[in-house]
Amino acid sequence: MAPDLVAVLNPALVRYSITTSHQVSIPHMFGFKKTAAVTAPAPGILDRLRNGLQKTRAVLCTDIEDLFKGKPAIDESVLDEIENRLLLADLGVDATSRIMAALRAEAKRNKLGTAAEVIAVLRQQMLEILLPVQQNIELDASRARPHVILVVGVNGVGKTTTIGKLAAYYRQLGSDVLLAAGDTFRAAAIEQIQVWGRRTGIPVIAQHSGADSAAVIYDALQSARARQAEILIADTAGRLHNKDNLMGELAKIRRTISRFDPELPVEVMLVLDATTGQNALAQAEQFHKLAGVTGITLTKLDGTAKGGVIFALAHKLAIPLRFIGIGEQAEDLRPFAAEPFIEALLDTGA
Numbered sequence: 623m624a625p626d627l628v629a630v631l632n633p634a635l636v637r638y639s640i641t642t643s644h645q646v647s648i649p650h651m652f653g654f655k656k657t658a659a660v661t662a663p664a665p666g667i668l669d670r671l672r673n674g675l676q677k678t679r680a681v682l683c684t685d686i687e688d689l690f691k692g693k694p695a696i697d698e699s700v701l702d703e704i705e706n707r708l709l710l711a712d713l714g715v716d717a718t719s720r721i722m723a724a725l726r727a728e729a730k731r732n733k734l735g736t737a738a739e740v741i742a743v744l745r746q747q748m749l750e751i752l753l754p755v756q757q758n759i760e761l762d763a764s765r766a767r768p769h770v771i772l773v774v775g776v777n778g779v780g781k782t783t784t785i786g787k788l789a790a791y792y793r794q795l796g797s798d799v800l801l802a803a804g805d806t807f808r809a810a811a812i813e814q815i816q817v818w819g820r821r822t823g824i825p826v827i828a829q830h831s832g833a834d835s836a837a838v839i840y841d842a843l844q845s846a847r848a849r850q851a852e853i854l855i856a857d858t859a860g861r862l863h864n865k866d867n868l869m870g871e872l873a874k875i876r877r878t879i880s881r882f883d884p885e886l887p888v889e890v891m892l893v894l895d896a897t898t899g900q901n902a903l904a905q906a907e908q909f910h911k912l913a914g915v916t917g918i919t920l921t922k923l924d925g926t927a928k929g930g931v932i933f934a935l936a937h938k939l940a941i942p943l944r945f946i947g948i949g950e951q952a953e954d955l956r957p958f959a960a961e962p963f964i965e966a967l968l969d970t971g972a
């Protein structure tokens with residue numbers, strides 16, 4: 623893939639302001655000061671998060687207390703077991719090494735003697751890895767409309783579902799949203815996004831299956847402009863078996879958007895499936911190289927013990943992590959916030 627393709631796919635159009643505070647930042651609305659920075663999510667959300675992360679938590683935290691078996695302080699066998707668990711939860715070698723180095727250093731300094739002390743070190747390390755990627759999408763009222771979210775990723779990772787959830791999320795915040803059925807490769811994908819459109823009351827711009835994806839998105843841009851919509855969320859096909867075609871199509875879509883209006887803010891949002899563990903990391907590296915990803919949504923954290931891949935992604939790629947998916951319902955997509963995520967992951971009391 624030629625470097626100029628990367629340039630096409632990743633022009634310097636995206637200028638998000640960066641949120642690295644501990645706060646959950648809710649995107650603010652165009653034209654209005656509807657910024658709602660909340661310090662902690664509602665209890666229902668935390669419960670869902672805790673439930674969703676159950677399998678990964680079981681791998682990381684079950685019976686850490688028992689590892690000490692009356693030992694006065696942490697020793698090599700306990701450290702080895704913790705290292706195993708981090709690897710089993712799919713944090714990957716790099717993030718695991720980083721955390722283990724900190725744990726060993728702390729053990730030297732302070733003779734960690736309890737599970738609570740170990741978990742405190744894990745929490746601190748995890749926070750340091752995830753906070754830098756806690757950068758929610760900011761809708762900038764001073765920019766041209768619509769804010770385009772181009773959703774990319776391989777088949778089955780949850781793109782179309784995520785689009786439905788995103789539509790519901792932004793709708794709930796009061797935004798004017800439009801959807802584009804840009805996965806024209808599979809008829810089922812068009813129907814699926816239309817079902818979400820009906821469910822959320824959001825218009826979907828679609829053509830027949832087999833239509834040119836860039837043409838569908840161009841239609842949708844015109845429609846969005848006519849309606850003064852704030853956000854256009856576009857689906858794309860995910861057939862990775864033919865990489866050149868896929869990337870060629872994404873490049874064409876990207877050019878189409880730039881031609882329509884070079885000033886439009888564009889998010890190239892890569893959707894990754896957490897159940898695929900380290901494979902998700904490989905997909906991210908490939909897509910980022912070829913398509914200039916500006917944000918990631920990590921889905922299916924509820925169905926897997928491999929949720930630790932979130933740390934591998936953050937540590938290795940440092941791409942903003944926009945949303946996480948913890949179930950199939952509309953409310954199971956959350957803007958990513960590092961602190962509640964880690965609390966839910968390490969909550970040994972559950």
Ligand SMILES: Nc1nc2c(ncn2[C@@H]2O[C@H](COP(=O)(O)OP(=O)(O)O)[C@@H](O)[C@H]2O)c(=O)[nH]1
Binds near residue numbers: 776781783
């Ligand atoms: N458990 C769970 N399932 C999800 C999540 N996100 C998507 N899915 C499911 O994953 C499957 C594939 O999703 P789809 O949106 O069609 O993937 P696409 O091919 O990338 O568009 C569907 O059965 C979704 O319901 C999630 O966060 N949790």
Ligand SMILES: [Mg+2]
Binds near residue numbers: 781782783805811
């Ligand atoms: Mg789809």
